[in-house]
Amino acid sequence: MRADGQEAELLTGRPVTDVAGAARAAAELRRRGPALVVLEVSGQGNLFAGPEGTWFVPDVETEVVDPTGAGDALVATLTAALTRRRPLEAAASMAVAAAAATTGHAGGRPHLSRAELDRLRPRELETVRA
Secondary structure, three states: OEEOHHHHHHHHOOOOOOHHHHHHHHHHHHHOOOOOEEEEEOOOEEEEEEOOEEEEEEOOOOOOOOOOOHHHHHHHHHHHHHHOOOOHHHHHHHHHHHHHHHHOOOOOOOOOOHHHHHHHOOOOOEEOOO
């Protein structure tokens, strides 16, 4: 499941304003059934919690022209990477890059290529204890 901070708060009853709060919320949501939970930490990045572990991927610093479609690009890229048996850590990094690539122009339609994803892909992820 994928949720922004506000949606995560509605689902858990607790605010998700930092990485630690996102990790607690993701652990609670995973106990309810989803194998994979992705939560936005507004203005900071995304927390990915799954059976392989929990990682925080910081936002990619790019000029945001239009945020339309960023969440869809994140979910689509994450899904594509995981169905190709990429590890969650690598899939998460690619998904955040896809979201960033989508926001650089108006209209919400991504112009994604392997080279663009590699260029924007965060290299350092923070392992989080949930």
